[in-house]
Amino acid sequence: MPIRALLAAVLIAGATHAFAQTPAATPGPLAAEGCLGCHGPAGSGSGPIVALAGHDQAEMIAAMAAFRSNERAGTIMGRVARGYTEAEIAAIAAHFARLPR
Amino acid sequence: MANTLSRRALLGAAAFLAAPATLRAQGSTARLLVIGGGFGGASAANFARRAYPWLEVTLVEPKTTFVTCPYGNLVIAGVRQIGDISHNYDGLRARGVRVVHDWATGIDATARTVRLQGGQSLGYDRLILSPGIALRWGALEGYTEAASEVMPHAWVPGDGTQTLLLRRQLEEMPDGGVVGMSIPGNPFRCPPGPYERISMIASYLKRHKPRSKILAFDAKEAFSKQGLFQDAWAALYPGLVEWVPASRDGRIVKVDAAERVLESEFGEKHKVAVANVIPPQSAARIAIEAGLTDASGWVPVSPVTFESRAAPGIHVVGDANIPGPMPKSGYVANSTAKQAVASAAAALRGQAPTPGIYYNTCYSHVGDEYGISVVGIFRPNAEGNAIVEVANSGGVSPRGNWPEQRRLEAHYADAWYGSITRDMFA
Numbered sequence: 001m002p003i004r005a006l007l008a009a010v011l012i013a014g015a016t017h018a019f020a021q022t023p024a025a026t027p028g029p030l031a032a033e034g035c036l037g038c039h040g041p042a043g044s045g046s047g048p049i050v051a052l053a054g055h056d057q058a059e060m061i062a063a064m065a066a067f068r069s070n071e072r073a074g075t076i077m078g079r080v081a082r083g084y085t086e087a088e089i090a091a092i093a094a095h096f097a098r099l100p101r
Numbered sequence: 102m103a104n105t106l107s108r109r110a111l112l113g114a115a116a117f118l119a120a121p122a123t124l125r126a127q128g129s130t131a132r133l134l135v136i137g138g139g140f141g142g143a144s145a146a147n148f149a150r151r152a153y154p155w156l157e158v159t160l161v162e163p164k165t166t167f168v169t170c171p172y173g174n175l176v177i178a179g180v181r182q183i184g185d186i187s188h189n190y191d192g193l194r195a196r197g198v199r200v201v202h203d204w205a206t207g208i209d210a211t212a213r214t215v216r217l218q219g220g221q222s223l224g225y226d227r228l229i230l231s232p233g234i235a236l237r238w239g240a241l242e243g244y245t246e247a248a249s250e251v252m253p254h255a256w257v258p259g260d261g262t263q264t265l266l267l268r269r270q271l272e273e274m275p276d277g278g279v280v281g282m283s284i285p286g287n288p289f290r291c292p293p294g295p296y297e298r299i300s301m302i303a304s305y306l307k308r309h310k311p312r313s314k315i316l317a318f319d320a321k322e323a324f325s326k327q328g329l330f331q332d333a334w335a336a337l338y339p340g341l342v343e344w345v346p347a348s349r350d351g352r353i354v355k356v357d358a359a360e361r362v363l364e365s366e367f368g369e370k371h372k373v374a375v376a377n378v379i380p381p382q383s384a385a386r387i388a389i390e391a392g393l394t395d396a397s398g399w400v401p402v403s404p405v406t407f408e409s410r411a412a413p414g415i416h417v418v419g420d421a422n423i424p425g426p427m428p429k430s431g432y433v434a435n436s437t438a439k440q441a442v443a444s445a446a447a448a449l450r451g452q453a454p455t456p457g458i459y460y461n462t463c464y465s466h467v468g469d470e471y472g473i474s475v476v477g478i479f480r481p482n483a484e485g486n487a488i489v490e491v492a493n494s495g496g497v498s499p500r501g502n503w504p505e506q507r508r509l510e511a512h513y514a515d516a517w518y519g520s521i522t523r524d525m526f527a
Contacts, residue, residue, distance in 0.1 A: 041527060088458070
């Protein structure tokens with residue numbers, strides 16, 4: 001598939017350009033965007049749904065681990081936590097920890 | 102066919118080569134055009150301005166007020182007002198989105214322009230197309246747009262007229278009247294929606310018209326959160342809800358709007374007092390006319406970038422696409438729209454797209470202080486050619502006697518509505 005190869009080459013060439021071109025504002029990890037539909041824009045919380053912004057990173061990682069193993073009861077968070085890798089949860093927690101409470 | 106695809110791929114590659122040349126310089130802008138201001142489009146426009154301020158974002162949406170499908174069932178039951186589920190585009194304008202209230206009538210994928218009904222033509226570097234669905238008029242014999250003014254679908258709210266029509270008909274119906282529903286086969290917008298609607302109408306009838314009942318005719322054998330819904334109907338609305346699957350002649354094939362008759366596959370005629378007909382659906386017309394749909398009537402897309410298989414450079418999100426195992430839901434539209442924007446931004450910077458992770462929760466209200474949910478977390482597979490649900494994750498609320506769980510989920514549902522609409526419109 002020469003065209004595939006061409007596309008791949010284009011992608012790789014593009015990628016090497018890209019390092020010098022950090023956008024003006026770096027978005028949080030895309031994985032964290034999935035949280036906002038319930039936990040509110042910028043993780044600001046919504047009524048009974050807890051805010052994530054300004055949450056301690058280690059605490060959030062521990063909470064997600066407890067949800068994942070069903071040690072901590074939740075309505076939906078057990079089902080949610082099992083969808084993410086530990087690395088993703090660490091990145092998500094780091095992102096929200098940096099946001100103002 | 103292979104030849105055509107290769108040429109298409111080559112065109113795509115050529116476009117890819119051209120893009121970094123024009124956008125290489127630090128601080129250069131690019132034009133992101135978004136068609137459709139619903140869950141996919143508004144989320145895309147909002148996220149694009151928030152995450153990639155170097156994008157010039159234009160949103161084309163004919164309506165100045167957007168009425169959500171989610172929570173429409175609560176308006177139908179009389180526990181929310183239409184104003185509670187109506188949103189405007191002022192927040193997106195404040196974010197720097199140029200909002201154009203017009204109909205997009207055609208796409209020229211080669212020239213990268215979109216024609217508007219008002220005569221204007223808009224150019225773009227990347228297009229996010231989130232046009233929603235079309236109702237397939239005539240797919241049920243007799244169910245035309247005119248018939249829908251007598252037998253509302255209330256499935257594409259438009260300016261809210263359809264939602265309010267069904268509400269008014271239920272209010273005007275005498276106690277003892279039968280509410281008939283016709284529910285389509287898969288796929289369709291909002292898989293749990295018809296069953297939340299049954300629940301919400303039943304809750305209204307129980308309170309105000311206790312001698313009435315709901316006859317729900319379904320073209321399917323099974324549905325989303327079925328066990329949870331049926332448990333709730335038995336507990337909360339005994340004798341009020343009759344659900345008729347296809348195997349019991351539940352498939353409606355013909356309607357008579359003047360007589361308010363729903364006719365089944367095997368010729369059974371059901372005369373009802375109020376008829377809510379949710380017809381079969383397809384991607385919206387603009388996607389069909391642009392040649393993006395396949396024989397199914399929906400748009401095949403890349404599981405990583407959500408670019409149309411037929412026209413790379415056009416990212417198709419929301420209910421119009423073929424989402425693999427994901428439901429056609431507002432949350433999936435919101436989540437995948439962000440991935441589409443991130444992929445478009447990467448392409449414009451000459452970068453490879455980052456595989457995403459797609460998130461869904463669908464809450465349904467089934468009664469007062471009684472909510473249920475389904476959760477799904479999805480990713481592209483290792484080959485990047487399909488979307489798969491993450492093993493051992495997601496799923497539905499537990500069955501059984503969990504009153505506190507049901508109460509909390511009802512409140513979390515309301516909080517979800519507030520959050521996701523702010524994520525779109527604020």
